[in-house]
Amino acid sequence: MMRVLVIILFGSLVCTAAPFGGSWEIIERTMKFINGCGIAGKWHAKYVATISLTCKPDPSLTGVETLSGRWSNAPDNHYPLKGRYTKVNNDYYLGFTVAFNNAHLGNSGSVSGLTGMYDAAWKSMTTFWVMTNKTDPQDNWQNSKIGKAVFTRVSN
């Protein structure tokens, strides 16, 4: 029984490997998926946040992917982040959003959007953010702030 299973498994492996171009592409995609993109990993911007990023390839296009990750503004306070980027050579043009509502602190009534770029030569990610906080209706005209955050890699 075991031997039959092994033969069937091996046979199907050989069959899928036969059209070499196709299976190489699958291997390449799998490796890229495992390794993530060049900006995957942990980053820190002083006084702002520590973020970790993962990338999900867009099957229909090259150089543009979906970003996911975690935004932490305290060791025990995390929020999901979601975004997109497009890549030119080794530079990444990226943007993502964080909605400040989690189980730990509840709904803070605020959201941030960041856009910026990772410059391969600078090895840092320079972003500008706009943060909107809930205010009383008469203060809606001043419910948003803009700022700059420069993220550098956290080694670990």
Ligand SMILES: *[C@@H]1O[C@H](CO)[C@@H](O)[C@H](O)[C@H]1NC(C)=O
């Ligand atoms: C705006 O929201 C952020 C994130 O929830 C919070 O840290 C900050 O204190 C808020 N600012 C104001 C003025 O409410």
